[in-house]
Amino acid sequence: MTIEAQNRNFSFRLRFRSILKGLTSLKNGSVLVVALLLGGGIVPFASAETGDGEGALSVDPTVVQTGVLTQTTMTFTVGVTGMEVGGQIVVRVPDFWATPQMEYPDWEGYVSTTTSGIEATLTPTTSGQMFVITVEEGGLVESNTITIYYKASTCDLQDNVIVRAWTRHSTTGQFSEIDYAGSTTTVDVNVGPPAQIRFPYWDIVTLLDTTTELDINVMDGCWHPVNLDYASQDVELTAMQYDSSTYEYFSNGDIAGLDDDSGFSTPTAGFIAPILSGENGTHAYYQVHSSTCEPYYVILSYQMPGMEWSEERWLRVTPVTGGITSVSVDTGVSGGETHVTITPDNNGTADFAYINFSIGDQYGWEVQISSESDFSSVLRRFYGSESNVRLSWDGRSEGSQYGPPAVVPPGLYYVKIIYGQTIINQSLTITVDSEGIEGVIAWHDSTGGVAHLPNTEINVWGPSGQWLRSDATGYFRVYGLQPGHYEVNMRKTGFDDEQISVDLADGDGLVNLGDVDKHIYLSRGSVLKLSFIRPSAAELPEIWGNITAHTQNWSQNRWGSVHFAVDSTTSDAGDFYNATLTTYTALTLTPGVEFLIRVEIESHGLADNEFPITLAAGTVSDVQKTLVRRANITGTVTLPTAVGASGMWVNVEAILVTDQNSRYWGGGVDQWGVHYGNLHRKGCP
DSSP: OOEEEEEEOOOOOOOOOOOOOOOOEEESSOEEEEEEEEOSOOOOOSOOOOOSBOOEEEEEOSEEETTOOEEEEEEEEOOTTOEEEEEEEEEEOOTTSOOOBSSOTTSTTBEEEEEESOOSEEEEEEETTEEEEEEEESOBOTTOEEEEEEEOOOOOOEEEEEOEEEEESSTTSOOEEBOGGGOBOEEEEEOOOOOEEEOSOSEEEEETTOOEEEEEEEEOTTSOBOOOOSSEEEEEEEEEEEETTTTEEEOOTTTEEEESSTTOOSOBSEEEEEEETTOOEEEEEEEEOOOOSSOEEEEEEEOOTTOSSOEEEEEEEEEESOOEEEEEEESSSOOOOSEEEEOOSSSSSSOOEEEEEEESSOSOEEEEEESSTTOSSOSEEEEEOOSEEEEEEOSBOOOBTTBSOOBOOSEEEEEEEEETTTEEEEEEEEEEOOEEEEEEEEEEOTTSOEEEOTTOEEEEESSSOEEEEOOTTSEEEEEEEOSEEEEEEEEOTTBOEEEEEEEEOTTOOEEEOSOTTSEEEOOBOEEEEEEEEOOOOSOOOOEEEEEEEEOTTSSSEEEEEEEEOTTOSBOBOOOGGGTSOOSSEEEEEOTTOOEEEEEEETTEEOTTSEEEEOOOTTOEEEEEEEOEEOBOOEEEEEOSSOOOSTTEEEEEEEEETTEEEEEEEEEEEEOTTOSEEEEEOOSBO
8 A cells, every 4th residue: 555645726616606695794892692592303414613703792591491482692792893784693593494484473483672772773684594784874892782683493413503693893894704713603402302102113014823012202392302301191092993884993902902011911902001200202012913994003191291182192003914025125136145245346246236036015114224233223215015025235324414425434334124014023233344545634723733624525536436525523434446556636615635546455444644643634724715896876786707727737737716796786696505605706816826816707897907916935816806887799509400309508619810819608508409509798899
């Protein structure tokens, strides 16, 4: 095994459509208090990166419960420079909290504000998941207080859910995320109080004359299991059968019975099961001795403290005579094995494990794969309803926010086949054997300390190419690599690219690409932060464009996107996938090298078409340019014959006669065989 490293610079930005119509501004030196009512649906963002926005944000309380309407107060203290007219404070609540709105007080997401001791005129607005406060007249000064009440609910259990904030000093200022060093902006969401008792399923399949265990769970209002927090709770259980001739339900313990003992020694048509304090449920046992076309039911009835009436939960039971049969696993040719070894490296040999089984009736099945024999964690799930099943597992787990589905670490994996929720087979196992690489991506901060870099893009090129991101600690791991030579590129905006060469051989196992302390250190790159202003007009539509930075000989090329929201004259990056509205497009450039900057955007352009820039090592340069209106070229291209297929794109390039490097692109779509396309050129001079 050999490893070589080299630095490279490369930066790109994906395009996403913006849902925001632009922002206005705020002034530093004041206190903003934001109060939230929480209670149902939270997804945490990636960890906030420290910005240079002034101010501090505090959230209280920092712990809320699912299913409970909670008033949370956020206090924002504006920085020492204050805020002038047009300045803004932007507070963004996480996705899946209710969208802020100011029209319906009784609806979720309702926002209202109060102020104290503020002479400025402030205008609150909402946009998507953001609440925006704009200084219209006067200014904000230190210790001013604004209180915002926001009604919401949450059902997602999460720790360290981030409420984020940005500020800008005035209308012409740049938005910057606050420095969270002096802030308390995270909320933990814990399970709520007991609110219901239910079965985990609506219907199940059970084998005739076979004891089936029924789980009875105490849950909060969001279906999360929770321990009973009072003395005890009785649950009444009744076994019922439906008679379609009389349209009635009846009980017959000899046909379908219940018991509180797994040995089924004293079956009955019904009994009362107590749930004691501190427990999160109980169990009952059920048997059916006759298969008919009529449905069977188990009815759960309870009345919790504070309930005016009792509540019922009905579980439908379908008895069957056959369970899971013909169970086996193989790597390509079925031979009745219960264990195989796979090497999921895409070399054409033993890349997949094929899981085979049959069920008697099409009531639905699930296959789980886990590294734990008790299936306390599940790496992959498959679902279906076919009677005869042959499915393939490629040795990968489910995808995550850090990348697509990835090959699991080498080891033994267990297979659970579930039929109708309660009939289970766990006779199969699979061994995964593969080579891989790992590392922790970091950089030396200004104090000389080690700071990890989450969400760094890692591209693996070689016999088995893969793509992923580093996790919240900067760690990454890639399995499923064939022996051979690989180039591993690590890329994060604001840092120079790092490229490492590695040769893997059979038996290398997991190879760490880091240095002595197993870290891969990136160097601070030179960052160009570009923003643009477009001329005012009666109508300002949403438009997107491209920014390119290239050397004179095009040996180095960077690309980014630029976006203008509706009615906005200032650009942003259109990067809502980051949950942070970035008011500039960042390009990482090689220090000491001259780049030419060009922008291509509909109906606009730079006055001089392009401009040069050279950045010193480790610097961040903010550049704002004013665009000018450009003429558009439109026309029709006639093709010799109909293309015959929908959606063919016709490219058109305009090249200045006096400057061969001044190239502009456009095109049109040939639809449904019509042999012409309407062309629209973006921003020709």
